[in-house]
Amino acid sequence: MHEPVSDTGEPFAIQHGSGPFRWSDYPMLSVALDALALVMTGLFPVLNPIGASLIARSLTPHLDDTGRARLARSVAINSFVILTVSVLVGTYILSFFGISEAILRVAGGLVVAYSGWRLLQAPSTDMPNAPVAAGDDVEANAFYPITLPMTVGPGSISVAIALGTEAIDDESIAHFAGVGVAFLLLSLIVYACMRYVCKLHRFIGVAGSRIVDRLFAFILLCIGMQIGWRGILELSQ
Numbered sequence: 001m002h003e004p005v006s007d008t009g010e011p012f013a014i015q016h017g018s019g020p021f022r023w024s025d026y027p028m029l030s031v032a033l034d035a036l037a038l039v040m041t042g043l044f045p046v047l048n049p050i051g052a053s054l055i056a057r058s059l060t061p062h063l064d065d066t067g068r069a070r071l072a073r074s075v076a077i078n079s080f081v082i083l084t085v086s087v088l089v090g091t092y093i094l095s096f097f098g099i100s101e102a103i104l105r106v107a108g109g110l111v112v113a114y115s116g117w118r119l120l121q122a123p124s125t126d127m128p129n130a131p132v133a134a135g136d137d138v139e140a141n142a143f144y145p146i147t148l149p150m151t152v153g154p155g156s157i158s159v160a161i162a163l164g165t166e167a168i169d170d171e172s173i174a175h176f177a178g179v180g181v182a183f184l185l186l187s188l189i190v191y192a193c194m195r196y197v198c199k200l201h202r203f204i205g206v207a208g209s210r211i212v213d214r215l216f217a218f219i220l221l222c223i224g225m226q227i228g229w230r231g232i233l234e235l236s237q
Helices: 027-047 049-059 065-097 101-121 134-151 154-164 169-195 197-236
Strands: none
Touching: 027 049, 027 154, 027 169, 049 101, 049 134, 049 169, 049 197, 065 134, 065 154, 065 169, 065 197, 101 134, 101 154, 101 197, 154 197, 169 197
């Protein structure tokens, strides 16, 4: 194999790691991308937008397409706002009211567990009902309980608060920029899942839908119990 040569006939010097773009030349960008990756990998499993969207559909089974789009938009915006506020001022708010993360977990776990229990006890309906208009069901459920605590629960808020404390001196702007972009991407994913969850539900059929509804209701109950138990353990230490 012949080495590449220049116009003067001299072979090119190959300099590893000294190309036109080096991460070491852009430390702020590196910090932002690290924060982006950290938030996406840390928060996506906690948010669980697919599971949250299926639970949301269980709470609003007869919402029409316009109402579904409006609900998805509201939940996505609410999620972005809650996560952003948690990063920026979450630590100060908890300190101001004297609320520990353990208490936050216990209270949030109780709310989540109650929501799951209510879904488990809800009667099954075999006859299809008429779709609910856009304004009948959206505003009542968009923030509570669909956004908080089902989509953005105590676990997500705790992670967001922890991320807010990770910014260091001159790198804080880049850190917050990466976190903000990650929150935006997560909110878009939440919107897509909430908006098109009915297609998934139709794909699995009526019987499958009932099974999924009960399954996720039980999972929601277990999640609430787990969150609350972790808070109790933290309080007991």
